[in-house]
Amino acid sequence: MFCEHxxxxxxxxxxxxxxxxxxxxxPMLLWLLLxxxxxxxxxxxxxxxxxxxxxxxxxxxEGETVTLFCKDHHSLAWEYxxxxxxxxxxxxxxxxxxxxxxxxxxxxxxxxSLSDPVHVQFLPDWLVLQASHxxxxxxxxxxxxxxxxxxxxxxxxxxxxxxxxxxxxNSNITVYPxxxxxxxxxxxxxxxxxxxxxxxxxxxxxxxxxxELFPSPVxxxxxxxxxxxxxxxxxxxxxLPPLTSRTRLQFCFFKEHRALGAGWSNSPELQxxxxxxxxxxxxxxxxxxVIPRILKTSPRSQIRVHRVPVSDVNLETQxxxxxxxxxxxxxxxxxxxxxxxTVTFSWHREGSERSLGRKTQNALSAELRxxxxxxxxxxRYYCAADNLDGPVLSKRIRITPRVPVSRPVLxxxxxxxxxxxxxxxxxxxxxxxxSPPILYRFYHEDVPLGSSSAPSGGEASLNLSLTxxxxxxxxxxxxxxxxxxxxxxxxxSITVPVSHPVLxxxxxxxxxxxxxxxxxxxxxxxxSPPILYWFYHEDVxxxxxxxxxxxxASFNLSLTTxxxxxxxxGADNGLGAQSSETVxxxxxxxxxxxxxxxxxxxxxxxxxxLGLAATAALVGRFRTQxxxxxxxxxxxxxxxxxxxxxxxxxxxxxxxxxxMELQPLYSNAHSPRTHQKGEVFHQEPAIVYSEVKxxxxxxxxxxxxxxxxxxxxxxPCTSLALDH
Numbered sequence: 027m028f029c030e031h032x033x034x035x036x037x038x039x040x041x042x043x044x045x046x047x048x049x050x051x052x053p054m055l056l057w058l059l060l061x062x063x064x065x066x067x068x069x070x071x072x073x074x075x076x077x078x079x080x081x082x083x084x085x086x087x088e089g090e091t092v093t094l095f096c097k098d099h100h101s102l103a104w105e106y107x108x109x110x111x112x113x114x115x116x117x118x119x120x121x122x123x124x125x126x127x128x129x130x131x132x133x134x135x136x137x138x139s140l141s142d143p144v145h146v147q148f149l150p151d152w153l154v155l156q157a158s159h160x161x162x163x164x165x166x167x168x169x170x171x172x173x174x175x176x177x178x179x180x181x182x183x184x185x186x187x188x189x190x191x192x193x194x195x196n197s198n199i200t201v202y203p204x205x206x207x208x209x210x211x212x213x214x215x216x217x218x219x220x221x222x223x224x225x226x227x228x229x230x231x232x233x234x235x236x237x238e239l240f241p242s243p244v245x246x247x248x249x250x251x252x253x254x255x256x257x258x259x260x261x262x263x264x265x266l267p268p269l270t271s272r273t274r275l276q277f278c279f280f281k282e283h284r285a286l287g288a289g290w291s292n293s294p295e296l297q298x299x300x301x302x303x304x305x306x307x308x309x310x311x312x313x314x315x316v317i318p319r320i321l322k323t324s325p326r327s328q329i330r331v332h333r334v335p336v337s338d339v340n341l342e343t344q345x346x347x348x349x350x351x352x353x354x355x356x357x358x359x360x361x362x363x364x365x366x367x368t369v370t371f372s373w374h375r376e377g378s379e380r381s382l383g384r385k386t387q388n389a390l391s392a393e394l395r396x397x398x399x400x401x402x403x404x405x406r407y408y409c410a411a412d413n414l415d416g417p418v419l420s421k422r423i424r425i426t427p428r429v430p431v432s433r434p435v436l437x438x439x440x441x442x443x444x445x446x447x448x449x450x451x452x453x454x455x456x457x458x459x460x461s462p463p464i465l466y467r468f469y470h471e472d473v474p475l476g477s478s479s480a481p482s483g484g485e486a487s488l489n490l491s492l493t494x495x496x497x498x499x500x501x502x503x504x505x506x507x508x509x510x511x512x513x514x515x516x517x518x519s520i521t522v523p524v525s526h527p528v529l530x531x532x533x534x535x536x537x538x539x540x541x542x543x544x545x546x547x548x549x550x551x552x553x554s555p556p557i558l559y560w561f562y563h564e565d566v567x568x569x570x571x572x573x574x575x576x577x578x579a580s581f582n583l584s585l586t587t588x589x590x591x592x593x594x595x596g597a598d599n600g601l602g603a604q605s606s607e608t609v610x611x612x613x614x615x616x617x618x619x620x621x622x623x624x625x626x627x628x629x630x631x632x633x634x635x636l637g638l639a640a641t642a643a644l645v646g647r648f649r650t651q652x653x654x655x656x657x658x659x660x661x662x663x664x665x666x667x668x669x670x671x672x673x674x675x676x677x678x679x680x681x682x683x684x685x686m687e688l689q690p691l692y693s694n695a696h697s698p699r700t701h702q703k704g705e706v707f708h709q710e711p712a713i714v715y716s717e718v719k720x721x722x723x724x725x726x727x728x729x730x731x732x733x734x735x736x737x738x739x740x741x742p743c744t745s746l747a748l749d750h
Contacts (some may be wrong), residue, residue: 073099075138076160076268077131079146083156085232087174088148094123096133096141097268103135110140142237155213155229162239162270163205164318170198171213171229180217186210203236240266240275243294243313243324254332254366258301260286262294262311262324279311290314300390303333303366307388333413336365341373341409341420351508352427356399358382360409360420361391369413376406376422399427401459430509431460436502436516446601447522449492455502455513456485467503470496494522494552523601524553527578529594529609537612542585548595548606549578560596563589589613 078095086092096107104121110132116123125131130143144159152175158168171182176196183193186209192199203209210233216226243264252258262277279286279296287296294313308326343350344357360371371392373382383394396403404426410417435458440451453475455466462483468475478486490496499515532545546568548559555576561568571579583589590613596605 072137072139073265074267075103075134075141077133077141077144079144079159082159083170084145084159085147085149085154085156087154088150089126090148091124091126092146094125094131094133095121096135098135098138099265099268101268103137106136108134110134149230151230153213153215153227153229155211155232157211157232157234160267161203161234161236162267163236164202164320165236165239166200166202167234167236168198168200169211169213169232171215173215173227178217179215181215183214183216185212185214203234205236205238207234207236209233237267239270239273239315239318239320240264240313240322242322243277243311245279245309245311245324245327247309247327247329250329252301252329252331254303254334255300255364256331258298258329260296260298260309260311262296262313264294264313264322273315275313275315277311277313279309281309282307301329301331303331331366333366334364335415336362336369336411336413336418338363339409339411339418339420341407341423343407343423343425347423347425348428350399350425350427352401352429353398354427356396356403356425356427358394358396358407358409359391360394360411362411362418363390365390365411365413367413369411370417371409371411372417373407373409376408382407401427401429403427428461428508429459431457431464431504431506431511433457433511434466434502434504434513436500436513438500438516438518445492445518445520447492447494447520451490451492451518452487453490453500453502454485454487455504457504457511460504460506461508462506464504464506467505469501469503471498472501492520494520496520521554521599521601522552524550524557524597524599524604526550526604527559527595527597527606529606531593531609531611536610537614538585540585540587540613544583544585544589544611546581546583546593546595547578548581548597550597550604553597553599554601555599557597557599560598562594562596564591565594585613587613 076097078097080093080095083092094109096103096109102121105119107119107121109116109118109123111125111127112129113132123131123133125146126148128145128147130145132141132143134140153171153173156170156172158170161167169184171184173179179196181193181195182197184191184199186201188210191201201211210231212231213229214226216224218224241264243262246261246263248259248261249256260279262279264275266273266275274292275294276290276292277294277296278290286298308328310326311324312321313324314321340361340363342359342361344359345351345354350356358373360373362369368386368388369390369392370384370386371394372384373394375382382396385392385394404424406422406424408422409420411420412418434455437454437456438445438451439454440449442449445451453468455468455478457464460483462481464480464483464486465477466480466486467477468488475490476488478488480486497518497520499517501515502513504511504513527548527550530547530549532547538544546561548561548571550557553576556572556574557576557579558570558572559579559581560570561581568583569581571581573579590611592608592610594606594608596603598604
């Protein structure tokens with residue numbers, strides 16, 4: 027069961043427990059008055075003393091004591107302290123006061139004024155809400171919910187304006203009340219009885235008024251009535267409570283709506299070197315803390331001065347003369363050494379009727395900004411100042427903007443359109459704009475080649491004798507100490523003439539056989555591609571081959587006996603032809619296939635001759651026997667009717683001696699076999715085998731075959747062996 031007031035903790039286990047009685051009158055509202063007044067004091071008054079508590083809680087239980095201390099702006103006071111209880115002076119004058127009665131307490135030391143009252147209460151309650159003392163605006167305040175028997179409390183809950191703001195078992199909470207905070211705080215404590223029933227106690231409400239950290243400042247001037255042209259010191263007066271002496275204040279001074287000096291500073295004073303007459307101009311100041319951020323403003327005040335005429339007008343430039351770079355802003359500063367009131371400043375350039383600008387203000391100097399000065403803005407400048415007594419002119423100064431170099435342009439000039447190894451080319455670098463002197467540097471693939479200076483501006487050049495390694499990208503750089511600019515890349519391709527080529531034969535032999543295939547290899551060690559190679563036999567052109575990417579080229583030749591002699595080659599890439607040395611080659615012998623064919627032909631002829639001789643002998647013998655009647659006319663004929671008359675004069679169809687004829691029997695003329703040996707392939711020649719066959723001596727084609735045999739000649743064969 028839950029109730030708003032605690033149960034009697036003396037009840038024994040098992041006894042009857044009744045609900046807590048209805049609470050009496052509402053608890054008294056507890057006020058913690060940390061400060062009742064804003065604390066403003068007239069200028070020059072002593073700062074207020076600060077009353078401190080130990081322990082630092084403004085609420086305590088009855089029977090406890092609290093010790094009071096009084097602290098002035100410097101330190102704790104240990105004697106000659108005046109104490110007050112409910113505005114009644116106390117006799118005790120020591121540095122501390124021990125109290126046990128509720129009421130408002132104040133103190134004062136010899137170096138401070140009366141402190142603000144602090145309300146301390148001693149309550150008979152079982153649970154009280156305590157707030158730490160002192161607390162300043164936007165500073166933290168510690169709230170502690172304290173019971174007479176702390177060990178019985180299981181949970182503490184804190185409320186602000188009846189809204190829960192936190193809970194804990196034994197921890198305090200921190201709040202940051204604002205100045206003049208009107209919120210009400212309270213806390214509750216809860217626990218459990220032995221029988222498992224819960225109880226809750228509620229503290230009296232607490233309302234906190236926070237002391238302001240420092241009073242609003244007051245602006246003072248010294249002297250209060252300055253003479254025009256004399257210095258004036260402005261002071262922004264305020265003070266911090268003694269306990270917050272480590273807090274830093276910053277100050278800023280204003281004239282009308284314009285900040286004076288460098289803005290915010292840690293000094294409460296600002297010195298105006300020269301005060302001018304400005305009618306009813308008002309001055310004021312602000313003071314602030316950084317942590318926490320608190321800003322307060324002083325009332326406005328007026329300072330009246332007397333006016334003097336302007337004198338010693340001077341014109342200055344920013345940047346200084348001789349350091350202005352084209353494209354930068356030029357600031358013309360016109361100032362006067364003396365003069366009060368409203369001053370009109372104007373700026374002029376010789377040769378121009380109209381002024382460059384005009385300003386009227388209450389100051390000893392004024393500025394005119396000319397944006398992005400160009401080279402054509404060079405000239406003599408001056409300014410004028412007037413405060414109703416007539417304009418006063420400054421001296422004239424010459425302003426010449428320095429021009430950074432523009433991006434240079436690199437050109438390469440040579441004796442011909444295509445650069446050739448050995449040529450001398452000129453690298454020329456020029457920046458169209460830029461104040462002299464200009465230093466030019468030349469680069470090849472970002473590697474420096476050299477430099478050249480142009481003392482009066484313009485261009486510079488560098489001569490370079492070309493080699494093959496000079497091909498690539500070139501650039502130049504211009505530097506006149508204002509800017510460094512690099513040109514675009516320019517590519518240069520150097521053509522190298524071909525060197526004398528070298529002719530080699532493959533196979534590399536002094537003698538070759540007819541029918542071999544010979545490779546002529548021509549190569550120039552140097553020369554830019556493409557290269558055209560020509561091949562010669564006894565100065566007669568055999569053919570040509572191109573090498574688009576450089577290197578060598580080859581030409582294959584099937585050899586005959588006429589190919590013996592001297593060979594050479596030439597190389598040309600458009601820059602002049604070069605010839606190789608002569609290489610001799612002797613073609614001897616016949617190829618193996620031809621020897622075989624001739625041998626077979628000779629054997630065939632011999633066999634044919636033997637066959638013809640045998641046939642002639644047989645024919646002669648046959649005629650002799652026929653004349654003598656030894657052989658019948660129709661020997662070997664088939665029986666039948668007699669042949670026609672014309673058949674008597676034709677050659678017999680049977681039993682005639684036959685002529686010998688070579689007929690193909692078999693051969694290896696099919697695809698020849700190839701044998702690999704090392705890197706060379708050999709092919710066996712084709713051999714034809716024949717046999718003797720009888721032929722009809724009256725065969726009309728016999729004469730043609732004999733003539734064909736007699737017309738046989740040596741035909742060169744082509745070698746089937748190819749080298750790799």
